[in-house]
Structure formats: C-alpha cells, structure tokens
Amino acid sequence: MSQFWKPGTEKPRLLDDEEGGLLFFSSLPSSSSSGFGYLSIERLRQRLPVYKYRTAILYLVENHATTIVVGETGSGKTTQIPQYLKEAGWADGGRVIACTQPRRLAVQAVASRVAEEMGVKLGEEVGYTIRFEDVTKNGVTMIKFLTDGVLLREMMDDPLLTKYSVIMVDEAHERSISTDILMGLLRKIQRRRPGLRLIISSATIEAKSMASFFNSSKKRRETEGEVQGPRMEPAILSVEGRGFNVQIHYAEEPVSNYVQAAVSTVLSIHDQEPTGDILVFLTGQDDIDAVVQMLNEEVQNRGRNSSGLIILPLYSGLPRADQELVFTPTPRGKRKVVISTNVAETSLTLEGIVYVIDSGFSKQRFYNPISDIENLVVAPISKASARQRAGRAGRIRPGKCYRLYTEEYFVNEMATEGIPEIQRSNLVSCIIQLKALGIDNILGFNWPASPSPEAMVRALEVLYSLGVLDDDAKLTSPAGFQVAEIPLDPMISKMILSSSQLGCSEEIITIAAVLSIQKYNVALDTVNKYSAILQSIWVSGRGAQKELDEAKLRFAAAEGDHVTFLNVYKGFFQSGKSSQWCHKNFVNYHAMKKVVEIREQLRRIAQRIGIALKSCEGDMLAVRKAITAGFFANACHLEAHSHSGKYKTIRSSQEVYIHPSSVLFRAPKCTLAPLLTVVTFGVNPKWVIYHSLVSTDRQYMRNVISIDPSWLTEVAPHFYQHQHPASMLH
Numbered sequence: 001m002s003q004f005w006k007p008g009t010e011k012p013r014l015l016d017d018e019e020g021g022l023l024f025f026s027s028l029p030s031s032s033s034s035g036f037g038y039l040s041i042e043r044l045r046q047r048l049p050v051y052k053y054r055t056a057i058l059y060l061v062e063n064h065a066t067t068i069v070v071g072e073t074g075s076g077k078t079t080q081i082p083q084y085l086k087e088a089g090w091a092d093g094g095r096v097i098a099c100t101q102p103r104r105l106a107v108q109a110v111a112s113r114v115a116e117e118m119g120v121k122l123g124e125e126v127g128y129t130i131r132f133e134d135v136t137k138n139g140v141t142m143i144k145f146l147t148d149g150v151l152l153r154e155m156m157d158d159p160l161l162t163k164y165s166v167i168m169v170d171e172a173h174e175r176s177i178s179t180d181i182l183m184g185l186l187r188k189i190q191r192r193r194p195g196l197r198l199i200i201s202s203a204t205i206e207a208k209s210m211a212s213f214f215n216s217s218k219k220r221r222e223t224e225g226e227v228q229g230p231r232m233e234p235a236i237l238s239v240e241g242r243g244f245n246v247q248i249h250y251a252e253e254p255v256s257n258y259v260q261a262a263v264s265t266v267l268s269i270h271d272q273e274p275t276g277d278i279l280v281f282l283t284g285q286d287d288i289d290a291v292v293q294m295l296n297e298e299v300q301n302r303g304r305n306s307s308g309l310i311i312l313p314l315y316s317g318l319p320r321a322d323q324e325l326v327f328t329p330t331p332r333g334k335r336k337v338v339i340s341t342n343v344a345e346t347s348l349t350l351e352g353i354v355y356v357i358d359s360g361f362s363k364q365r366f367y368n369p370i371s372d373i374e375n376l377v378v379a380p381i382s383k384a385s386a387r388q389r390a391g392r393a394g395r396i397r398p399g400k401c402y403r404l405y406t407e408e409y410f411v412n413e414m415a416t417e418g419i420p421e422i423q424r425s426n427l428v429s430c431i432i433q434l435k436a437l438g439i440d441n442i443l444g445f446n447w448p449a450s451p452s453p454e455a456m457v458r459a460l461e462v463l464y465s466l467g468v469l470d471d472d473a474k475l476t477s478p479a480g481f482q483v484a485e486i487p488l489d490p491m492i493s494k495m496i497l498s499s500s501q502l503g504c505s506e507e508i509i510t511i512a513a514v515l516s517i518q519k520y521n522v523a524l525d526t527v528n529k530y531s532a533i534l535q536s537i538w539v540s541g542r543g544a545q546k547e548l549d550e551a552k553l554r555f556a557a558a559e560g561d562h563v564t565f566l567n568v569y570k571g572f573f574q575s576g577k578s579s580q581w582c583h584k585n586f587v588n589y590h591a592m593k594k595v596v597e598i599r600e601q602l603r604r605i606a607q608r609i610g611i612a613l614k615s616c617e618g619d620m621l622a623v624r625k626a627i628t629a630g631f632f633a634n635a636c637h638l639e640a641h642s643h644s645g646k647y648k649t650i651r652s653s654q655e656v657y658i659h660p661s662s663v664l665f666r667a668p669k670c671t672l673a674p675l676l677t678v679v680t681f682g683v684n685p686k687w688v689i690y691h692s693l694v695s696t697d698r699q700y701m702r703n704v705i706s707i708d709p710s711w712l713t714e715v716a717p718h719f720y721q722h723q724h725p726a727s728m729l730h
C-alpha cells in the first residue's frame with residue numbers, strides 16, 4: 001500500500017484515553033455488547049470524551065434556553081447527552097427528551113444503542129419514530145429519537161411541541177432542509193415556551209453563526225418585556241477529544257476512476273492489513289452495485305485468498321433486512337466490506353470498522369428554479385463530510401482512513417462546509433409545511449440560511465396555481481389544508497385530492513405510491529460523462545437492456561407511464577405478490593413491496609382527510625384527468641412537423657424530449673396481451689404531461705402521459721388564464 005498512499009501531514013491526535021484501546025482489542029470485537037471485552041457499559045460510557053463535560057452540559061441546559069455543543073465525531077454527543085438529561089430529571093412527570101437526526105437509519109441505530117446502554121427494551125423508555133414507523137409508547141417513552149422531518153410533522157398537531165422538555169437537534173452541520181426549517185421554527189417556539197430547552201449539536205457547525213441566529217430571539221423577548229426563565233443568550237460548549245486515533249492516508253496522485261480505485265484499495269487492505277472491517281463511501285446505488293460486482297468477481301478469480309471477504313451494500317433504498325446485515329457481527333476469520341452512500345456518514349457506529357475508504361464524492365440535490373429541474377448530482381464532498389467519514393473508523397479502536405484524493409486537494413480545494421440543502425432544493429414542500437404551521441410571512445421567516453428568492457417565488461407560484469394558496473398567500477380551506485396533510489410533493493397530493501371527485505382514488509393512490517419511490521439521479525460516471533439513472537419499479541437495466549425493454553412492453557400502455565404502472569401493479573397483485581413473477585418480468589420486487597406499503601399508508605391518510613376511496617374500474621380518462629389536475633403546469637406540446645420527438649413546455653417554451661425509460665419513448669404499438677386497456681398508436685402523442693424533468697445531454701421528461709389539451713383549461717382555468725393552451729405556444 002505504501003507505494004500508492006501517502007500518510008497525511010496533519011498532526012496525529014492523542015488518544016483521548018491514555019490507556020488506549022488496543023489492550024482490550026487484541027482481536028476484533030465480535031458482537032454488539034461483547035465487542036467491548038470485559039468492560040462494563042457503565043465504564044465505557046465514562047471513557048467517552050463527553051463524560052467529562054456532563055456537569056457543564058447539565059448546568060448550561062438548566063440556565064440557557066439554547067446550548068450549542070460542538071464536539072468531534074465519536075465524542076459521545078448523540079448517545080450520551082439524552083441519557084444525562086434523563087438522569088437529571090428532564091423526563092420526569094411524563095415529559096419527553098427528543099433527539100432528531102437527518103437520517104432514518106441513524107435514528108433506528110442510535111435508539112437501539114441507547115436502549116441497550118440503559119438496559120431497557122427498545123420502544124419503551126427509549127423509542128424512535130420515522131416516517132411510517134412509530135416505536136414509542138405514550139406515557140412510557142422518555143427518550144425519543146426521530147427524524148427532523150417527523151418532528152416537523154408533529155408540529156402540525158402540537159405547534160408548541162408541548163410534550164418535549166428538551167429537543168436536541170443533532171448533526172446540525174449537515175444542514176438538511178428539515179434541520180434548517182426546524183431550527184427556524186424552534187426559535188419561534190422558544191419565544192412562546194421559555195421552558196423548552198434546545199441543544200444544537202454537531203461535529204463541525206460554525207458555532208458562532210448558530211449562536212447569533214438563536215441570540216436574536218433575546219432582543220424580541222426583551223422588547224416583549226419577558227424577563228423570567230432561562231437566559232436567552234445561547235451557550236456554546238466545545239467538547240474536546242474523540243474516540244481513538246484515525247491515521248489519514250491520501251492518494252499520491254489524483255484518482256481518475258474512484259470506483260476502480262475503491263476496489264483496488266479494498267483488495268490491498270485485505271491482502272496487507274491486519275483484521276478489521278472496511279467501510280467504503282461511494283455516491284449511490286449505481287456505483288455501489290458496480291463495486292460489489294467487481295469485488296465479487298475478484299473474489300471468484302482469486303479463489304481462496306479473498307474468500308474471507310463478506311461484501312455488503314448499504315443505501316437508503318435497500319430493504320430493511322439487507323440494511324441490518326451491516327450491523328451483524330463479523331464471523332471470526334472473515335472481513336466485512338460495507339459499501340455505502342453517505343447514509344453511514346454520521347451517527348452510525350459499525351462495530352468492526354477499522355478501515356474507511358473515502359471516494360471524496362456524494363450525490364447532492366441541485367435545483368434550478370428557472371428551468372424547474374432538480375437533479376441528484378455527483379459532487380465533491382466538503383472537509384466537514386470528509387472528517388465525518390474518517391470518524392466512522394476509530395470509534396471503538398484505532399483506525400485508518402484512505403482518501404481517494406490528494407492531500408493538496410483536501411487542503412487547498414475542498415470546501416470547508418457544504419452548501420445548505422435549502423439553498424439547492426425545490427421549496428414547494430417546505431413552504432406548504434410552513435404555511436400549514438401558520439407561518440404566513442415566508443419571506444420574513446428567520447431562515448438559518450436564506451433560500452434564493454427565485455426558488456421561493458417559484459414555489460409560491462406553484463402552490464398558488466394548484467389552488468393551495470389564496471390571493472393573500474394563505475392556505476385555502478379545505479383544499480390547501482388537505483394537500484398539506486399528505487406527506488408527499490404537493491402536486492402528487494393535489495392529484496390524489498382531485499381523484500376523489502373523479503372517482504378514481506384507488507388507481508391514483510397506486511400511481512402516487514409508485515411516483516414517491518422513484519429517484520432520479522444524474523451520475524458523473526467514471527469517464528466523466530453524465531448519465532441519468534432511475535431508481536424505479538423496474539430492475540436495473542445493467543447488462544440486460546433489451547430484455548428489460550421487452551418486459552416493459554408487456555405492460556406498456558399507450559396512454560403513458562402512469563397507466564403502465566397500474567398494469568404492473570395489477571400483474572403483481574394477481575401473481576399473489578410473487579417474487580418469481582417480478583424476476584420473470586424485470587420488476588423490482590423490493591420496490592413493489594414498498595409501493596404496497598406506501599399505498600396502504602396513503603389510503604389511511606386519504607380516509608382521514610375525507611377522500612372517498614373508489615375505483616374507476618378501468619376508466620383511464622378519469623385517471624388521466626386527475627393526473628392533469630396535479631401536474632397541469634408540466635404540459636407540453638409536440639412541435640409541429642417534428643420527427644425528432646421535440647416537445648415544448650407550455651409554461652416556458654423549453655425544448656424537452658421523452659426520456660428513453662418512458663414507455664412513450666418509442667410510441668409503442670402495443671404488443672402482447674395487456675392487463676388493462678391499451679390503445680394502439682404509433683406516433684408521438686401531441687399533448688403530454690410529465691412528472692419531472694431530468695437534464696443530461698438534453699432536457700428529458702420522465703413519467704409521461706398523453707392528455708387532451710381541453711382538460712388543461714378545465715382543471716386549471718386560473719393557470720391558463722382562460723386561453724386555449726395552443727394559443728400560448730407562440
């Protein structure tokens with residue numbers, strides 16, 4: 001490894017614990033609690049750097065409304081602070097201590113760890129809530145871990161979050177869109193509930209700017225004449241020290257192909273380094289699958305030499321059971337290799353990890369309010385992320401981190417912090433949520449980082465055109481409130497709402513469930529060429545594109561993709577939800593199981609908000625009209641005499657094309673026996689509506705359905721201003 005790798009020049013840090021950890025770990029830990037050899041959990045807790053600050057933390061929380069805790073990764077913030085608070089009585093009298101995380105996986109993992117440390121059953125004193133899953137008990141749960149998105153939803157029922165005594169916003173440096181909105185709202189709640197304590201915790205957050213953000217509420221309280229309660233001026237506490245030392249190694253030369261470099265680094269570690277599991281950070285399912293495949297091939301070619309490798313992918317779309325494999329103990333004599341997206345970047349402790357390989361990239365959301373395109377793009381990570389990644393080693397023994405980039409790049413070119421997600425996202429969902437919480441003055445809202453005015457105006461326009469906001473930019477009643485209640489993109493929610501009147505809610509809810517599991521990624525592949533990758537109900541087309549295309553044709557509906565989804569769903573249902581059926585038809589079994597699950601959730605929500613559940617029994621006209629009612633703003637017209645399939649959007653005359661993954665790409669004359677009505681046609685439909693745009697070499701429409709233009713003025717007269725859409729083309 002020495003020819004390729006250069007040790008970092010950053011001065012190695014001292015182990016926080018003078019005794020070091022190796023004494024206790026002459027061999028790798030093998031199971032969750034037994035991994036700590038003969039140390040009791042209590043002793044382990046006391047060895048964490050944060051323990052020395054226990055009294056200080058409790059003092060500051062008692063006396064300040066907001067405490068900002070900055071501590072290195074692995075210092076014990078997430079697992080220990082909620083326990084200290086509980087021990088100090090903050091959960092007495094039925095009150096609850098909340099700790100938010102940006103990611104679901106972290107919520108579950110940290111909650112089980114804390115339950116284990118406290119010796120209680122998960123779901124009782126310690127519980128967690130993520131979207132569609134609540135593992136808490138009313139009146140029993142004292143410490144609750146939850147995603148920041150879930151806490152925002154809870155505010156709809158309880159705007160002052162009255163059951164919580166302390167809310168700890170963890171991993172605030174990640175600046176996820178929900179974390180930022182949450183901080184803005186918590187700051188408001190504090191003014192009404194001085195008893196509420198906030199802890200903002202992170203490894204790298206710029207504590208001073210955060211402190212001044214929370215400090216401005218002090219002035220307001222003074223002007224309001226309120227003088228009692230804790231000090232409004234935030235306290236900042238810096239927790240020194242971290243777990244164990246992690247040696248950083250940099251690539252000697254810039255790496256041109258990080259996928260290939262990750263594979264060879266795993267193999268070199270396996271050949272040359274002592275036991276210990278490996279965690280590789282890549283960007284998404286596509287490159288993770290590629291590395292898994294390359295490593296498996298290598299293992300086969302090498303025969304016995306590499307047979308000790310257990311190769312496991314990890315990403316958010318992976319089924320739960322497969323995700324949990326990464327937490328299982330590594331059998332003696334084996335080495336686990338976890339190949340992950342940045343879901344493993346923060347808060348997770350994977351016990352056996354000794355080596356981390358960091359590609360230097362992650363998938364990040366970028367939204368352009370002018371073109372209205374939001375893509376997941378492979379982009380360089382920040383120094384803050386790189387440190388978090390390295391911190392996944394060294395949590396229970398010393399470790400090593402191999403960065404697939406040079407030290408010079410790290411020092412001189414890598415950004416210190418990432419751009420907050422709120423400044424690179426479509427704000428439609430975020431604004432409707434704020435409106436539902438009674439924040440009418442969106443422009444005047446105290447954002448920790450202001451989103452762009454263009455993105456805000458664009459989001460307000462969309463919500464207004466959907467009939468969700470009125471002329472005073474307030475939520476309409478009941479439509480606006482109903483749309484806000486459905487935890488999906490407002491355009492999908494509006495489509496569901498309209499299906500109620502059109503008598504096709506069962507079908508539309510199926511379509512909504514399929515749309516909500518899809519993710520569009522734009523990947524910078526290994527030769528620096530952009531390509532679009534779709535995570536969908538179809539299995540990945542890698543190596544079998546022709547067979548996948550043929551399979552799609554079996555379900556293809558000439559109306560378009562949404563009706564095709566209904567055909568697939570019906571086929572899946574008729575097969576008894578069989579995995580063999582999925583395999584035979586190139587349908588992604590796990591995605592379909594998720595669709596069934598989400599569909600059930602959506603049906604329950606629909607019933608709660610008064611949407612009649614009804615099937616249109618094959619009347620696809622009703623289905624297409626309901627889709628139009630949600631997505632009318634995405635209408636496009638085929639250019640006259642266009643043989644190249646060029647469309648123009650009605651709204652902004654952008655040139656767009658049907659994406660090759662759409663069943664309308666080849667304008668299918670439907671073959672084989674369809675499961676639902678399929679109209680035969682062989683030319684591109686004149687009018688279409690798309691679900692989203694993706695930008696690669698051209699602007700492509702994904703999930704396309706043909707429509708009748710007269711529906712546009714029918715469902716959205718305000719948007720089309722009583723003109724016939726065709727007249728708006730020029």
Ligand SMILES: Nc1ncnc2c1ncn2[C@@H]1O[C@H](COP(=O)(O)OP(=O)(O)OP(=O)(O)O)[C@@H](O)[C@H]1O
Nearest residue numbers: 073074075076077078079080113243347349395396
């Ligand atoms: N599931 C686990 N198994 C074993 N040890 C664990 C586990 N979870 C946490 N620990 C131990 O507790 C330490 C502190 O973890 P914790 O998540 O509280 O740190 P943190 O300061 O919040 O770090 P980060 O910001 O990286 O999440 C870990 O370094 C590890 O030694």
